[in-house]
Amino acid sequence: MSNVITWVPACKLDDIEQEGAIRFDHGGRTYAIYRGPDDSVYCTAGLCTHEAIHLADGLVMDYEVECPKHSGAFDYRTGEAIRLPACENLKTYPAEIVDGEVRVALG
Amino acid sequence: MDRIVIIGAGESGTRAAFALRESGFTGSVTLVGTEPHLPYERPPLSKPVNGAVQMKPICGAEALKAAGIDYLQGVSALNVDPHARSVALSAGGTLTYDKLLLSTGARPRRLTCPGSERALDFRTLGDAETIFSRAAAGQNVAIIGGGLIGMELAAVLRGKGIDVGIIEMAPKPLGRAVPARFAARFHARHQAEGVGFHLGQGIAEITDDAVVLADGGKVPADIVVAAIGVQPDTALAEAAGIAVGNGILTDGHLRTSDPNIYASGDCAAVAQPGGGHVRFESWRNARAQAEAAARNMAGGKEIFAAIPWFWTDQYDLGLQVAGLPHPDHQSVIRQLEGGELEFYLDGGCLVAAAGLGVGNGLAKEIKLAEMLIAAGISPDPAVLADPGVNLKSLLKSARAA
Numbered sequence: 001m002s003n004v005i006t007w008v009p010a011c012k013l014d015d016i017e018q019e020g021a022i023r024f025d026h027g028g029r030t031y032a033i034y035r036g037p038d039d040s041v042y043c044t045a046g047l048c049t050h051e052a053i054h055l056a057d058g059l060v061m062d063y064e065v066e067c068p069k070h071s072g073a074f075d076y077r078t079g080e081a082i083r084l085p086a087c088e089n090l091k092t093y094p095a096e097i098v099d100g101e102v103r104v105a106l107g
Numbered sequence: 108m109d110r111i112v113i114i115g116a117g118e119s120g121t122r123a124a125f126a127l128r129e130s131g132f133t134g135s136v137t138l139v140g141t142e143p144h145l146p147y148e149r150p151p152l153s154k155p156v157n158g159a160v161q162m163k164p165i166c167g168a169e170a171l172k173a174a175g176i177d178y179l180q181g182v183s184a185l186n187v188d189p190h191a192r193s194v195a196l197s198a199g200g201t202l203t204y205d206k207l208l209l210s211t212g213a214r215p216r217r218l219t220c221p222g223s224e225r226a227l228d229f230r231t232l233g234d235a236e237t238i239f240s241r242a243a244a245g246q247n248v249a250i251i252g253g254g255l256i257g258m259e260l261a262a263v264l265r266g267k268g269i270d271v272g273i274i275e276m277a278p279k280p281l282g283r284a285v286p287a288r289f290a291a292r293f294h295a296r297h298q299a300e301g302v303g304f305h306l307g308q309g310i311a312e313i314t315d316d317a318v319v320l321a322d323g324g325k326v327p328a329d330i331v332v333a334a335i336g337v338q339p340d341t342a343l344a345e346a347a348g349i350a351v352g353n354g355i356l357t358d359g360h361l362r363t364s365d366p367n368i369y370a371s372g373d374c375a376a377v378a379q380p381g382g383g384h385v386r387f388e389s390w391r392n393a394r395a396q397a398e399a400a401a402r403n404m405a406g407g408k409e410i411f412a413a414i415p416w417f418w419t420d421q422y423d424l425g426l427q428v429a430g431l432p433h434p435d436h437q438s439v440i441r442q443l444e445g446g447e448l449e450f451y452l453d454g455g456c457l458v459a460a461a462g463l464g465v466g467n468g469l470a471k472e473i474k475l476a477e478m479l480i481a482a483g484i485s486p487d488p489a490v491l492a493d494p495g496v497n498l499k500s501l502l503k504s505a506r507a508a
């Protein structure tokens with residue numbers, strides 16, 4: 001049954017600033033949920049791949065999140081590491097908005 | 108031009124080696140490093156996780172290999188001959204170069220009082236292992252020097268239940284490195300955590316079990332750590348006849364007085380547009396200068412200009428500073444839920460900013476402040492002070508203007 005997506009309710013869209021991110025903890029793991037400049041939502045693993053730093057504390061500009069510790073950066077839509085010292089990509093998870101509620105598929 | 112040699116495999120030298128490849132350099136790159144490990148990051152040494160010293164490599168052996176970087180681990184450069192363009196190695200033999208980068212970093216300043224040989228340094232992985240393997244709960248550690256490194260070490264040791272005394276010549280800790288407002292906050296926090304401060308005190312002697320102060324007082328110490336600052340490692344440059352001052356002197360392109368030799372990182376004192384040379388001791392600077400030097404060695408003509416930035420973590424507090432705050436600047440405070448930001452204006456122009464909060468709580472704001480500094484704005488102080496005004500919107504309107 002691994003191809004069945006289980007959606008987990010995460011927060012309200014309004015809980016996240018536009019061009020912002022929040023931390024979301026679930027099942028003993030931590031994630032970051034982003035609201036893009038166009039109000040679409042995205043979800044990635046919560047910790048930077050350089051050191052274990054919460055990315056939700058970082059600055060979101062356009063579709064980029066910058067790590068608050070050493071300024072490594074990721075494209076949060078794809079998880080791609082786009083600036084050193086981050087060099088390993090982030091894992092991403094499906095996210096969507098249903099009636100103003102954000103839900104994520106953490107599979 | 109096909110041979111580049113880099114002396115010093117710290118943050119700066121290692122970053123430069125990779126940056127050479129990133130800028131398309133296809134010749135040989137040889138990285139010479141005294142220390143017997145893979146290149147590693149120093150900041151984690153004073154920020155252990157779960158009490159264990161972290162060995163955080165800057166890169167793996169595979170990454171060095173994949174980039175075609177010849178890393179001579181545990182090898183020292185003994186001297187540089189700028190005429191023959193060669194470097195003599197401790198392992199025997201010489202390397203010849205077309206361009207050379209000196210990224211020799213800095214080494215701890217030594218005490219000169221009687222018993223000073225008893226004091227441990229805190230710069231390398233080896234130093235950290237020595238300190239943390241000896242320091243156990245219930246012991247007394249005396250830290251000489253209340254700068255960033257000494258204060259970070261004190262925080263870590265308190266977390267392990269070790270008694271810590273800090274001895275500092277100046278009347279206040281962190282005076283040189285951190286804006287006064289935040290230095291006072293860290294000082295108070297350390298006092299609340301039980302760190303003993305001995306301020307305005309010189310040192311007479313270090314004995315088996317104590318540090319004897321100039322006024323005759325004794326600070327009990329099973330272990331003594333000297334954290335009284337670092338000196339740029341300029342010996343190789345000096346012996347090679349290259350101009351040095353407080354660091355290896357470079358022009359804006361990071362080139363030394365020898366046109367084939369560059370310098371970057373903690374060892375480099377870089378010419379400023381307004382005159383004089385400035386040397387930084389910070390992680391980001393080591394990387395940013397490495398990248399600029401690498402591009403220039405590979406044929407670029409870039410002038411190094413980056414806004415200085417550093418961070419320090421003590422207990423659960425994180426401070427970040429962008430730009431160079433000066434006591435003469437106009438200070439504007441913004442109080443936020445997670446902490447406090449201080450902006451520094453010079454003749455109305457935003458030149459620096461600092462933020463202290465729990466963890467990385469203010470990192471976002473400092474990043475935006477840094478971009479505002481780069482944009483060269485002269486903001487209304489009332490707007491800066493108002494937490495209701497989003498710095499991001501300020502930046503967007505500055506960029507649109």
Ligand SMILES: Cc1cc2nc3c(=O)[nH]c(=O)nc-3n(C[C@H](O)[C@H](O)[C@H](O)COP(=O)(O)OP(=O)(O)OC[C@H]3O[C@@H](n4cnc5c(N)ncnc54)[C@H](O)[C@@H]3O)c2cc1C
Nearest residue numbers: 115117118119141149150183184212372373388389390393
């Ligand atoms: C404990 C600690 C904590 C720190 N924390 C922070 C922090 O929180 N934030 C921050 O911004 N900065 C911090 N720093 C500062 C930062 O680590 C330095 O600015 C940075 O390491 C400088 O890099 P570098 O490559 O210029 O010099 P170094 O890291 O000193 O590297 C120079 C290397 O060159 C080698 N070398 C020297 N001479 C020779 C030779 N002749 N032949 C071969 N090799 C040679 C040395 O052995 C050394 O390995 C910290 C430093 C320490 C020690």
Ligand code: FES
Nearest residue numbers: 048050051067072
């Ligand atoms: S922890 Fe994210 S860049 Fe270092």
